[in-house]
Amino acid sequence: MNGIAGGLGGKQMKDWGNAKFIRSTTVTILLLTLLSTAATCQTAVQEFRISDLTRTTASEPGLKECLREGQRILGENAEVLKCGFLNQADVLESVAALKRPPFRVGDRSIVSRLVILRKEPSGWRTALNVSREIQNGAGFLGIDYLDDASPYWGYSVLIENHRADGKPALVLSLAYMANENDMSEVPVDITWNPAVHRYQEFSLNYEPFGFKPEIKNPPHKP
Incomplete structure (x- = not known):
């Protein structure tokens, strides 16, 4: 052999x-x-292309749901800014908004209202509501007090894909508008906190670094 x-x-x-x-x-x-x-x-994480979406048609069932729920909450003029399984593989989310003139400042959209809607096993719910204030289901975000007297011009919003610490995540950078065209404050970053199962402010600008707890009953500005 x-x-x-x-x-x-x-x-x-x-x-x-x-x-x-x-x-x-x-x-x-x-x-x-x-x-x-x-x-x-x-x-x-799966994100649908918003370029596939119009106000009357959508090529994906998920996009149709995002648009339908956004319009149910905000009315027929609602636009979907982001749609997909943005934080969890089994939870569909829709970022919907009402834009206002001038609609954009630089790379930021101008909105009078914005919501993040989540399709959980119990059904659709509003996880974040942006109007005069930014709120989740537990309280107010990004403020120290409520200002009832100043005129409301909306927010500028930029949707980003990384947190301030570099971790991949859906981040809404929201800045209060001082007037029709100018932001009045440093933007507040809002992102999903899986530890508490809700959207919160995230910042590395001041201690303690990271996620910031909500304010449940903020005082009113004198």
Whole structure:
């Protein structure tokens, strides 16, 4: 017998065959693990293209739901700014808004009202409401007091894909408008906090760094 087989006894042949089988099985498992991981990464968050959306038609069922719910809350003039499984793979979310003139300042949209709606197992609910103030279901965000006297010009909003600490996330950068064209304050970043299951302010500008708790009953400005 020539070659490798000729130089190996019965036990050696068996051991060599077992080792070959183990190596092959290991490679197969590694490949399956990589494919599974890649699939998970691709499907964990899915965003629909807003370019596929008009006020009357949508190419994806998810887009139709986002538009329908946005218009149910804000009226027929509502526009969808973002739609998809934005934070969780099993929760559809719609970022809908009412824009106002001049509609844009630089790369920021001007809105008089904005909501984030989440389709959870119990149904659709409003997770964030932006009108004169920014509120989630637990309180007010990004303020120290309520100002009832100043005129309301809306907010400028920029939707970003990373938090201030660099972590990938849906982030709404919201800045109160001082007048029709100018922002009055440093923008407030709002993003999803999975630990408390709601949207909160996130900042690295002052301690404690990170997510900021809501204010449940802010005082009114004198």
